Amino acid sequence: MGKSVLTIRLDDITPDMDWGKFERLKAIFDKYGIKPLIGVVPDNQDPKLKVGKARADFWEYILELQKDGWSISQHGYTHVYDSQNGGLLGLHRFSEFAGLPYEVQFDRLKRGQEILQSHGIYATIFMAPGHTFDENTLKALKELDFQYVTDGYASEPYKRSGLTFIPCKISSPKAVTGYDTLCLHLNHMSEAEMEELHKFLGNNKDLVVSYAKVLDEDFHKEYNDKIASEEEKALRARNKRKNVANDTVMQRYLQRTYSEKKWLKQIKRILGLPRLMVELLIRKIKK
Numbered sequence: 001m002g003k004s005v006l007t008i009r010l011d012d013i014t015p016d017m018d019w020g021k022f023e024r025l026k027a028i029f030d031k032y033g034i035k036p037l038i039g040v041v042p043d044n045q046d047p048k049l050k051v052g053k054a055r056a057d058f059w060e061y062i063l064e065l066q067k068d069g070w071s072i073s074q075h076g077y078t079h080v081y082d083s084q085n086g087g088l089l090g091l092h093r094f095s096e097f098a099g100l101p102y103e104v105q106f107d108r109l110k111r112g113q114e115i116l117q118s119h120g121i122y123a124t125i126f127m128a129p130g131h132t133f134d135e136n137t138l139k140a141l142k143e144l145d146f147q148y149v150t151d152g153y154a155s156e157p158y159k160r161s162g163l164t165f166i167p168c169k170i171s172s173p174k175a176v177t178g179y180d181t182l183c184l185h186l187n188h189m190s191e192a193e194m195e196e197l198h199k200f201l202g203n204n205k206d207l208v209v210s211y212a213k214v215l216d217e218d219f220h221k222e223y224n225d226k227i228a229s230e231e232e233k234a235l236r237a238r239n240k241r242k243n244v245a246n247d248t249v250m251q252r253y254l255q256r257t258y259s260e261k262k263w264l265k266q267i268k269r270i271l272g273l274p275r276l277m278v279e280l281l282i283r284k285i286k287k
């Protein structure tokens with residue numbers, strides 16, 4: 001087994017995001033000297049991402065973060081999903097890019113790039129909204145001189161269509177094997193989740209690194225059949241986990257056996273098993 005590296009990305013960075021939560025997260029990163037990757041939406045039109053008061057010095061502040069060693073990526077263009085295509089990874093059935101004609105995609109990417117550049121930000125990393133992109137997206141990115149994509153479901157970075165993919169498979173802190181990126185949506189993070197991250201970083205100082213440190217490495221491995229099948233397997237396992245999470249019987253079980261106290265939760269989970277079995281059985285008979 002090769003080395004294990006975990007880095008961090010923050011999605012949905014907009015002038016009107018939840019700055020209170022951002023500052024709270026930044027303090028945690030500062031404590032451990034970690035500089036994450038941020039995904040800046042060039043011209044956000046997605047109402048779901050407008051959660052607070054817009055920061056007037058937004059672009060100056062982003063440049064400041066960059067000067068401080070944070071990595072910047074272009075997170076789409078307007079963050080509006082007007083395609084129902086799952087793209088190459090198929091993690092979601094919505095996209096700002098996948099499934100649309102090359103010219104439309106190129107135009108959106110270029111407009112986004114121009115906005116960032118007008119503020120002095122020259123991003124070579126692309127962060128696809130919804131993790132959705134297709135071959136045309138990659139072609140347009142290459143044409144626009146992008147070098148990296150923060151996505152991929154393999155255990156190590158690979159090159160595809162002339163771009164380097166840095167894997168991004170997890171959305172809650174956990175020890176990983178191989179290369180991975182923890183994807184955080186700060187607008188939705190609870191205080192408990194912030195505290196969990198805080199503890200995790202304290203306990204995994206050798207594992208978690210700044211994004212720039214990963215970019216410093218040279219990755220040459222081309223996407224091949226072996227990587228493709230590894231990626232497929234990981235995606236299947238992920239979809240299975242997601243199905244459990246979306247299952248109403250399972251959800252009710254997890255809710256009624258939940259406790260803030262870990263030991264109590266474990267006991268409740270075990271004691272709740274017979275009822276879960278009965279409910280699953282009833283559902284099976286009804287079908």
Ligand SMILES: [Zn+2]
Pocket residue numbers: 011012075079129130
């Ligand atoms: Zn997003």
